Amino acid sequence: MRRLRGAAVALGTAALAAGTSVSAWAADAVNNPDIVGQPVDGAMGLQPAHSPLKFQAIAFHDHLLLPIITVISLFVLALLMICVVRFNKRANPVPAKWSHNTPIEILWTTVPVLILMVIAVFSFKLLFAYHAMPKPDLTVKATGYQWYWGYEYPEQKIPEFTSNVLTKEDAAARNEPYLLAADKAMVVPVHKTVHVLVTGADVIHDFGLPAFGIKIDAVPGRMNDAWFNADKTGIYYGQCDQLCGVNHAFMPIEIKVVSQADFDAWVAQQHAPAPAATPAAAPAPAAKPAAGKSASAAAPQHLALNTQASVAAR
Numbered sequence: 001m002r003r004l005r006g007a008a009v010a011l012g013t014a015a016l017a018a019g020t021s022v023s024a025w026a027a028d029a030v031n032n033p034d035i036v037g038q039p040v041d042g043a044m045g046l047q048p049a050h051s052p053l054k055f056q057a058i059a060f061h062d063h064l065l066l067p068i069i070t071v072i073s074l075f076v077l078a079l080l081m082i083c084v085v086r087f088n089k090r091a092n093p094v095p096a097k098w099s100h101n102t103p104i105e106i107l108w109t110t111v112p113v114l115i116l117m118v119i120a121v122f123s124f125k126l127l128f129a130y131h132a133m134p135k136p137d138l139t140v141k142a143t144g145y146q147w148y149w150g151y152e153y154p155e156q157k158i159p160e161f162t163s164n165v166l167t168k169e170d171a172a173a174r175n176e177p178y179l180l181a182a183d184k185a186m187v188v189p190v191h192k193t194v195h196v197l198v199t200g201a202d203v204i205h206d207f208g209l210p211a212f213g214i215k216i217d218a219v220p221g222r223m224n225d226a227w228f229n230a231d232k233t234g235i236y237y238g239q240c241d242q243l244c245g246v247n248h249a250f251m252p253i254e255i256k257v258v259s260q261a262d263f264d265a266w267v268a269q270q271h272a273p274a275p276a277a278t279p280a281a282a283p284a285p286a287a288k289p290a291a292g293k294s295a296s297a298a299a300p301q302h303l304a305l306n307t308q309a310s311v312a313a314r
């Protein structure tokens with residue numbers, strides 16, 4: 001028994017060590033100092049938080065769920081080991097014949113119910129926080145397409161522009177991670193509450209941004225919403241989180257969080273007339289051809305598929 005107890009203590013220490021390495025998560029990107037929110041090789045735990053909801057989600061996970069899961073796992077393991085050692089054929093040649101024990105049955109029903117109730121109370125608190133959005137400073141509409149995102153700023157009167165994945169070469173040239181970097185990012189000001197309206201144009205996509213604790217389905221014909229308030233300027237990456245077709249892995253979400261002055265300058269730039277076109281060029285809206293052009297240069301294979309999809313959708 002003493003040996004068993006020693007093994008259980010050793011396992012507990014190992015579990016705690018694993019838990020503390022969660023906080024030792026390598027925070028920022030190694031290659032590009034502007035990148036704040038992205039996954040890191042070999043990291044454990046959740047991506048560091050940069051928006052209020054994610055801080056709450058991490059607290060819920062690290063301070064409530066993980067300890068409960070650890071204790072339950074160790075308890076079950078200890079019970080198993082006791083059974084193996086004490087009640088094997090050699091140690092216990094004449095087994096007991098009883099099959100029911102009312103106090104134990106009451107205990108193993110009520111204790112799990114109580115544990116689940118405690119988890120439910122705190123998870124509802126977190127769930128309500130997702131719906132209790134502070135007064136938004138800015139609204140952005142994100143539309144999921146097969147297989148790219150469209151961003152529109154109704155208050156700034158910026159029409160929808162498309163955001164396509166960068167090719168491996170273009171991502172490397174920009175010092176950004178392939179499959180997370182997009183040709184045109186969603187730009188938002190720092191320390192401002194951003195209301196994101198999320199919908200899908202063809203199939204169900206999902207707008208997921210780990211550093212902000214956002215994961216919301218983009219459903220055709222339905223407007224979902226989420227909010228975040230970034231606490232630091234920089235680049236944050238997310239991805240479509242809903243399997244949406246063959247190029248699902250190629251529709252990253254890139255959000256650039258900038259100062260208010262930089263955001264105002266960016267908005268003005270979106271409204272600026274397009275560079276003087278040659279008289280022969282066909283007239284077209286300012287934002288879309290720019291996005292389309294860079295998309296065709298950046299990711300011809302995806303654009304080709306996107307075009308096929310939009311033709312098929314008609």
Ligand SMILES: [Cu+2]
Nearest residue numbers: 240242244248
């Ligand atoms: Cu997808």
